[in-house]
Amino acid sequence: MLDKRNPQLNKNGELIHLLSPEGLSRDILTHILDTASNFVSVNDREVKKLPLLRGKSVFNLFFENSTRTRTTFDIAAKRLSADVFTLDIGRSSTAKGETLLDTIDNLSAMAADIFVVRHSESGAPYLIAKHVAPHVHVVNAGDGRHAHPTQGLLDAYTIRHYKKDFTNLRVAIVGDVLHSRVARSDIHALLALGCPEVRVVGPRTLVPADLAQMGVRVFHNLEEGIRDCDVIIMLRLQNERMSGALLPSSQEYFKSFGLTPERLQLAKPDAIVMHPGPINRGVEIASSVADGPQSVILSQVTFGIAVRMAVMSIVAGNEA
Numbered sequence: 001m002l003d004k005r006n007p008q009l010n011k012n013g014e015l016i017h018l019l020s021p022e023g024l025s026r027d028i029l030t031h032i033l034d035t036a037s038n039f040v041s042v043n044d045r046e047v048k049k050l051p052l053l054r055g056k057s058v059f060n061l062f063f064e065n066s067t068r069t070r071t072t073f074d075i076a077a078k079r080l081s082a083d084v085f086t087l088d089i090g091r092s093s094t095a096k097g098e099t100l101l102d103t104i105d106n107l108s109a110m111a112a113d114i115f116v117v118r119h120s121e122s123g124a125p126y127l128i129a130k131h132v133a134p135h136v137h138v139v140n141a142g143d144g145r146h147a148h149p150t151q152g153l154l155d156a157y158t159i160r161h162y163k164k165d166f167t168n169l170r171v172a173i174v175g176d177v178l179h180s181r182v183a184r185s186d187i188h189a190l191l192a193l194g195c196p197e198v199r200v201v202g203p204r205t206l207v208p209a210d211l212a213q214m215g216v217r218v219f220h221n222l223e224e225g226i227r228d229c230d231v232i233i234m235l236r237l238q239n240e241r242m243s244g245a246l247l248p249s250s251q252e253y254f255k256s257f258g259l260t261p262e263r264l265q266l267a268k269p270d271a272i273v274m275h276p277g278p279i280n281r282g283v284e285i286a287s288s289v290a291d292g293p294q295s296v297i298l299s300q301v302t303f304g305i306a307v308r309m310a311v312m313s314i315v316a317g318n319e320a
């Protein structure tokens, strides 16, 4: 039975779907990160398998393109011994006009246990979570501009890995915040985990007006925004979600908001640089920074496997 106030939780307060970090307690978020820690070493084993989802069927439904999220969910489910089915949406009956919930009903009739869903419509995973039978679990792999909870969690995991705890950190999230589900999920996760200072940095046209109410500091100047930060999370310019001319050009954007080696020196000397990917080299980040010694961008990808293993095993109630 769902908790009507927060449909991710059951009546006992247990996580049964992962839809957004918003509304999840520090205890639940920490439990996911701690569970992921137990799974990281599975990557280094000769036999990279645990039996926690043996006999379960995981359906990956990606209505939007993805490289990292889709592949790491696939790997994570296989490492947990689930049977994994990745629907080719372009060749599915969605292209003939079948509705989202009809698709879900038909896959449920094939005994689906977990749906991993990426969709361009904000709220699509909520709709599915409210529709499916109680034994079926939904994990949001990114919905519109709304949330990308496993990215928020893997970002938090990466920060904890390099910085040990959240309580003294100054984190800057830089770029196209307006269109970024990653930014929203990072903000919710980091504030709930006790991060005392989260900054958002970007041009006025790409920073929503309501952000200050979430408890973050807003900057429209990159040099000021990243000064003395411990963590810099760069965001991709999401041209596919921009309807009007919000920016003069990519070159102009890089001049004002691109992370260069010179600008990175304004952050703390041991600051880490993150990016959810895919990166636009020379638009939001210089290649020498993306590939440089302070970049942990590929560690984020690797930790994503363990975090997604943790999320699927927790929502399914089959923990390590």
Ligand code: CP
Pocket (backbone or CB within 6 Å): 065, 066, 067, 068, 069, 070, 142, 151, 276, 277, 278
């Ligand atoms: N970070 C992220 O969501 O990347 P993909 O779009 O490749 O999954």
